[in-house]
Amino acid sequence: MKYCLREYDVTIIDTPAANTSTDARRISGVVGYSLIVTARDKTFVRDVKILASQLKADGATVIGTVLNQA
Numbered sequence: 001m002k003y004c005l006r007e008y009d010v011t012i013i014d015t016p017a018a019n020t021s022t023d024a025r026r027i028s029g030v031v032g033y034s035l036i037v038t039a040r041d042k043t044f045v046r047d048v049k050i051l052a053s054q055l056k057a058d059g060a061t062v063i064g065t066v067l068n069q070a
Helices: 002-007 023-031 045-057
Strands: 033-039 061-068
Touching: 023 033, 023 045, 033 045, 045 061
Parallel strands: 033 061
Antiparallel strands: none
């Protein structure tokens, strides 16, 4: 991971949904950054706030959010 983050301008790591697996939080903590992707009409703002707080506690910086219409 350090190599990818150092050598490339952008590195994207797709993880399972954070509400179904702890993989996303663990990977975000290792990488140090996270982009939260939400689903339109399915994701609650409260859940995004909780996830962002958890990611921060895990040592990741949330760099933004994306609203997906899928």
